[in-house]
Amino acid sequence: AAGERDDGVRPESLEAIGEAIQACRKCPIGCLDNRAVMGEGPQNGQTHAALMIVGEQPGDQEDQEGRPFVGPAGQLLDMHLERAGIDRGRAYVTNAVKHFKFTMRGKRRLHQSPTAKEIDTCRWWLEGERELVKPKLVLAMGASAARGMLGKTVSISKVRGQAIALDDDSELWVTAHPSYLLRLDGDAREKQAMLFDADLAAVRARLA
Numbered sequence: 001a002a003g004e005r006d007d008g009v010r011p012e013s014l015e016a017i018g019e020a021i022q023a024c025r026k027c028p029i030g031c032l033d034n035r036a037v038m039g040e041g042p043q044n045g046q047t048h049a050a051l052m053i054v055g056e057q058p059g060d061q062e063d064q065e066g067r068p069f070v071g072p073a074g075q076l077l078d079m080h081l082e083r084a085g086i087d088r089g090r091a092y093v094t095n096a097v098k099h100f101k102f103t104m105r106g107k108r109r110l111h112q113s114p115t116a117k118e119i120d121t122c123r124w125w126l127e128g129e130r131e132l133v134k135p136k137l138v139l140a141m142g143a144s145a146a147r148g149m150l151g152k153t154v155s156i157s158k159v160r161g162q163a164i165a166l167d168d169d170s171e172l173w174v175t176a177h178p179s180y181l182l183r184l185d186g187d188a189r190e191k192q193a194m195l196f197d198a199d200l201a202a203v204r205a206r207l208a
């Protein structure tokens with residue numbers, strides 16, 4: 001299928017993936033001089049989680065702290081998860097791409113979107129995580145996360161709000177990325193926040 005990649009043997013543990021991604025140089029982002037950010041959770045220390053949440057890539061703060069969704073987008077995500085009654089501490093949270101892609105603007109590191117090819121290259125790790133975590137439900141936030149899960153580009157507005165069957169018994173739900181909400185204001189922000197809440201509520205209902 002599109003976006004397929006096979007490096008042979010899948011890693012046997014999340015720890016092994018965590019180590020391997022630090023050394024991964026299969027795409028230009030991996031060749032930047034920063035660290036990879038591994039997925040995280042659940043808090044009970046087990047590998048298995050009923051819900052896997054997928055973002056795009058670590059941002060500046062995630063790259064510094066080495067944890068996913070701890071910056072502004074993560075804070076917004078936390079607020080909406082709480083509102084929906086979804087416990088982040090029970091979920092596995094990760095990204096489609098494991099390295100922060102940026103360009104320098106003065107002293108600031110500016111986010112750059114990963115290319116389809118970079119996302120497809122990193123799918124190897126994402127699929128490895130999914131195989132180990134065995135979520136019942138995957139929530140992909142934004143187009144990059146959706147591509148990471150599906151190996152093809154989909155339109156968020158067309159596929160959100162419905163279950164997409166994955167190759168096992170699990171299902172994929174697609175929604176907007178919280179960073180997208182952060183870039184909006186006024187009515188547009190409110191409308192997108194409502195849609196985001198509705199998607200999370202649907203996910204919550206499926207998990208129950």
Ligand code: URA
Pocket residue numbers: 055056057058059062067068069070071073074095179
């Ligand atoms: N945005 C993402 O997609 N992932 C993160 O971990 C942080 C911000």
